Amino acid sequence: MTDVVFIGPSLPAGEVVRLLPDALVLPPVAHGDLLRLDVGPGDRVLIVDGFFLQHPPVRHREILDLLDRGVTVAGAASMGALRAAELWPFGMRGVGEVFQLYRDGVVTGDDEVAVVHGPAEEGHRTLSEPLVNVRVALRRAVAAGVLDDAEATLLLEIGRDLPFRQRSYRALERTAPPGATDAVHRFLAWHRRDPWDAKSADARLLLTMAAAGAPELRPRYAGDQPIDNLHTRFLDSWRARFAGTPAGGHWVSDRDLAAVLMLLHPEAPAWHRRGVLAGLAEVDLADPAVEDRAVEAAHRRGLTGPPPDGWDWLTAAERGLDDREAVLRVLVRAFGTTPYRSLALWMVAAPLRTPALRDAARQVAATAAALNETLVPRTTGHRRPGGRLHFRTEVVDACFARLWGCAADGLEAAAWDRGFVDLAAFRYAAEPLVAYVKAVGALRLPAVAGDRMRENTPAGAPARVG
Template identity: 45%
Template sequence: MSLHVFAGPTLSAAEVTAHAPHAVLHPPVAHGDLLSLALVAGDVVVIIDGYYHQAAPVRHKEILQLIDRGVHVVGCASMGALRAAELHTCGMIGHGVVYSMYRNEEIDADDEVAVAHLRTDDFSAMNVPLVNVRFALRGAADAGVLDDREHASLLETARGLHYTDRSWRNIRATLTRDAGEGELVDRVEQFLQEHPECANIKRADALATLDHVVELTASPPARLPASWQNELIFRWVVEFEGRDVDGRWVSDGDVLRHRQIYDPSFPGIWEELVVDATAPGAPTLDADELRAVVRAFRPVRGLYDVRTFRPGLVDDPEVHGAIAEAKRMNDDVMWRRKVRLVERLSTTRLEQHLRELWGLSPVDDVTALTTAAHDRGFVSLEEAVAAVRPFFLRDDADKGGRIQGRWSTS
């Protein structure tokens, strides 16, 4: 069993290691991160922190994909608590006060736990999350430091600030300006000095979850109904599963598109897939009928179906290396020192490149090129152009082209 923890800024790496010495540490979780892990049944993932605005957030179906594989997924404190409250009926395990507040609908907004943080190794927080303010005020009120009106005034003031501006200093300044009651914050801060356990409920929840992760994951993971999947999760699985090659992530989707473009045997593989998917055991089609079916067919699950039909297509180290090198070159070669050159390549030049790769005449019309794309499983010529774009600069350099040399490197 492996334990993976996504944290920062609620907990530092040192705090995670102190409470879970064998954990594999990860930064805040983002869309695709869970799918890129090679997880198996019995593994455990603890989601504490996750990205909201800086990157696409982790999707619900990514979590369900892991649960469906028999992976225990635990959420607490921040993004983890939010997702666990949303998915507890599907088998995600929630723990802690913040999780309970979401599940009991005491809170429901994302910004209750949102924190702006520095882009450093420790992800230092730049604001106080509203749920921490809420918990601190509740403690102060229960201790008689605040009366009901004062409690409500402080909470409303904190809620009125944008999450990036929430701090005790800004709450004090706003209260002083609007109601002349800045001293209420002084009282709360004095209370927190005497009762530090009330100052950071997110941190307390995260530490408690790590301390109890064995008990939390003692039961077998939930079994999901077959109907939970949709076309998005199959697309995401192919785009995020893969491997690291010399510091570059090469997804199975990258490899399959490379095969579509460059593998001379791919049209035959595509034809076999189409026949297997549409007419197994049916009378043999004549040549014209078969070509029509092959060019019109669209797999229900996209490239996922291609990978399922021929799993070995994604296992070629030479292809992995070529893709990693192409990605390195794309990142290095800049157009006028502003944007990556690969993003400025013209569609006309890329279409011509496809003609060369597929043995078409330079004067063949777009219809012939589109037909060749369909024969390789592309929905459209535009899709084929998008697929070859990331590989063009490397191809051009390998063939002695001078496009790379005309532009600066980063």
């Protein structure tokens, strides 16, 4: 069994190791982190802290995906408590007082667990006080007879009015109006004698329960609500972007693999065409009559030939094609292309997704990343959609026009035939590979293996790769 703990300012990493010695301790969780995990039934993912502003927060479907796969997911204290309060009906387990406050609707704002903290190198040192800690401390002060309910409510409202970055017990004292001064002084004097950090306490409780094998931390079962409509294009896109495998010191995502195979394998256009047509005709990829079946399916739907003005999916040079080939190309391009953000490995034709080809593509992607880091001048800042990290647009286009053996004005059609919806999608996928292509030249990726597939290689596909 593997325990993965996402934690930051709520508890020092050293205390996590002491309470749950064999746990894999990771920084606060962010969008995509759960999709990178190699976990399955029997494993546990314990979420304490998570990013709110510095990085996109963990999405609900990422957690539901783990639950659906039989992974135990539990949360406490901070982001973990917040997500558990939202997803406990579906099998995410929540622990502690902060979770209960959110689950019962006493607390509704995610700002109550938000804090400002230092970098990982400083142990995510807390620089502000979460309002939920103040709330719990005020409730304890009422129980101890230090404050009455009205005073506690007043002090909580004073804390709520402070921006979360400025919240602290000192700020509470500094901003209290004259009528609340006595209550603030009584509360702070008591709190200094009996301090209580609700988030840290809840984090310790979660880790202690995990170490003890508490039955409350169980995977989802029949008593939980079913998880419906989990697999959407959003989850598929996130998985393609974040899931992957390390290679050569670099993380290679499934999307990186798809881009390498679609852009660099010389058989990619032929197998992409065959795969799209087989899907439209609802026949097996190896069916020798797949193109005839696709044309028949198109005719049944009224697509028999180009309209008088032609099709946007055909270039000017292709307008003279016979009706059959024109229909086939339009089918492949209209139904088989995707923007870069939706690119996923499953979209690559199955014969190009063999373990040998995936391993080879992974090495290409890792080598390309290394070349980009060490040899190529780079821009600063984050890469924006449509932007370039290293090479100008005309350099990307010229590089791949030479590689594919097409003219510059035929590049978009060549990109369509490899599955990219437009030149922008192609360029975004291709730019990270330009340095590799320039350095290596006509690389060799393993040919599609198997006699059965080889017998049915589409016309025009090379019999030899390289």
